[in-house]
Amino acid sequence: MTERTLIKNLAAATDGPVSVSGWVDTVRDQKKVQFVVLRDESGAVQLVNPRNEEPDALSETISGLAQGTFLTATGELKHDERVKLGGVEVKLATLEIAAAAIPETPIAEDSGIDKRMDWRFLDLRVPKNNLIFRIQTTLEHAWRTYWIEHDFIELHTPKLMASASESKAELFKLEYFDGAAYLAQSPQFFKQMAQPAGFGKIFEIGPAFRADPSFTSRHATEFTSVDAEISWIDSHEDVMRLHEELMVAGFAAVKEKHGEEIEALFGIEVTVPSLPFPRIPLAEAKRIVAERGYQVPRNDADMDPEGERQIAAYVKEEFGHEFVFLTDYAASIRPFYHMRHADDPSLTNSYDLIFNGVEISTGAQREHRIEVLEAQARSKGLDPEELDFYLDFFRYGVPPHGGFGMGLSRVLMLMLHLPNLREATYLFRGPTRLTP
Numbered sequence: 371m372t373e374r375t376l377i378k379n380l381a382a383a384t385d386g387p388v389s390v391s392g393w394v395d396t397v398r399d400q401k402k403v404q405f406v407v408l409r410d411e412s413g414a415v416q417l418v419n420p421r422n423e424e425p426d427a428l429s430e431t432i433s434g435l436a437q438g439t440f441l442t443a444t445g446e447l448k449h450d451e452r453v454k455l456g457g458v459e460v461k462l463a464t465l466e467i468a469a470a471a472i473p474e475t476p477i478a479e480d481s482g483i484d485k486r487m488d489w490r491f492l493d494l495r496v497p498k499n500n501l502i503f504r505i506q507t508t509l510e511h512a513w514r515t516y517w518i519e520h521d522f523i524e525l526h527t528p529k530l531m532a533s534a535s536e537s538k539a540e541l542f543k544l545e546y547f548d549g550a551a552y553l554a555q556s557p558q559f560f561k562q563m564a565q566p567a568g569f570g571k572i573f574e575i576g577p578a579f580r581a582d583p584s585f586t587s588r589h590a591t592e593f594t595s596v597d598a599e600i601s602w603i604d605s606h607e608d609v610m611r612l613h614e615e616l617m618v619a620g621f622a623a624v625k626e627k628h629g630e631e632i633e634a635l636f637g638i639e640v641t642v643p644s645l646p647f648p649r650i651p652l653a654e655a656k657r658i659v660a661e662r663g664y665q666v667p668r669n670d671a672d673m674d675p676e677g678e679r680q681i682a683a684y685v686k687e688e689f690g691h692e693f694v695f696l697t698d699y700a701a702s703i704r705p706f707y708h709m710r711h712a713d714d715p716s717l718t719n720s721y722d723l724i725f726n727g728v729e730i731s732t733g734a735q736r737e738h739r740i741e742v743l744e745a746q747a748r749s750k751g752l753d754p755e756e757l758d759f760y761l762d763f764f765r766y767g768v769p770p771h772g773g774f775g776m777g778l779s780r781v782l783m784l785m786l787h788l789p790n791l792r793e794a795t796y797l798f799r800g801p802t803r804l805t806p
Contacts, residue, residue: 378412438471512623527560553579587790592799599773682727733774
């Protein structure tokens with residue numbers, strides 16, 4: 371039996387016997403010749419069967435093929451520059467059907483997003499959608515390579531928790547034997563625990579859960595969180611430097627491996643960002659946005675979505691950059707564990723990273739002094755006794771440290787200019803979607 375050849379490797383193969391496997395994309399059943407476009411995970415190729423005057427088994431099989439049928443084809447590979455699809459074709463000898471598809475497909479190119487999500491496994495056969503997850507693989511590999519080359523340790527933190535790590539309002543509560551547990555909103559406390567453990571630099575790419583009933587294009591109830599935490603920092607500037615270097619490494623790898631394909635299928639050019647990324651204090655960013663004619667509704671609040679779009683437009687115009695760090699957030703809108711400015715306790719050593727007009731990450735220097743941490747918890751209305759397991763980290767010595775958490779699907783969505791997060795998530799989970 372001829373060994374299977376991936377379709378992407380046919381162009382480099384010599385003419386002669388070949389075997390390819392995949393699913394039927396289209397069939398053109400003409401009077402004198404039949405064409406089948408077969409697609410596998412790497413590309414598509416044209417199969418050709420000249421018809422005989424009398425019907426035969428092969429031509430009848432081809433006439434009965436439905437889109438989506440998985441099969442193996444053997445025949446003669448022939449290079450022909452006139453063939454638009456890759457400059458090669460296979461003259462058929464045999465077809466072996468592995469699994470026939472139902473003729474009527476439930477979705478089409480113009481189907482709505484919800485319908486396509488219902489039939490996600492069919493939706494993912496589209497080359498454009500397939501490419502998203504090859505890009506995701508390259509992006510994550512580049513990030514891991516950066517971390518490992520810089521002596522980071524990879525952790526896998528638990529997703530079942532006894533108490534909240536962030537906001538209790540956004541927790542999923544579930545039965546846990548005779549008690550209750552919560553799905554982790556973030557690995558925040560656990561990645562901080564690695565600092566007094568002496569790990570120094572850690573990272574994790576893993577699931578996180580938010581019981582947020584949002585139906586926006588950028589929210590999900592389950593998402594993949596990209597996290598890092600490092601010891602021995604002087605300020606959040608050290609975290610931002612790590613963060614921007616990581617993004618450059620990821621984007622450079624994606625552009626090198628997939629740049630041409632992205633341009634062909636998405637019509638966009640991936641830009642590797644220059645270093646350093648622009649940095650703008652939040653108060654200044656709000657002033658800039660106001661001068662552009664938009665007033666953020668509350669002066670004591672975070673930047674809202676329109677404000678993010680406006681400051682991103684300003685940065686693009688002024689610096690030619692798709693990224694911007696908004697820094698120095700007010701302590702009133704940041705968690706109790708963010709370190710405050712030494713000269714202004716109303717501000718924190720923290721930032722949000724905005725990419726193409728949307729926030730993709732929050733980072734900060736953490737407060738590591740136990741007495742200050744307890745006081746900041748009390749100022750937020752929290753009872754330090756309820757945080758004992760976390761505060762214990764700081765009672766036995768912990769170095770100055772900081773880190774960030776970032777949404778993987780948001781990065782992909784914004785990199786590829788996709789309309790919403792669902793397109794960039796393998797299987798999306800939201801308030802009304804738990805299947806497939």
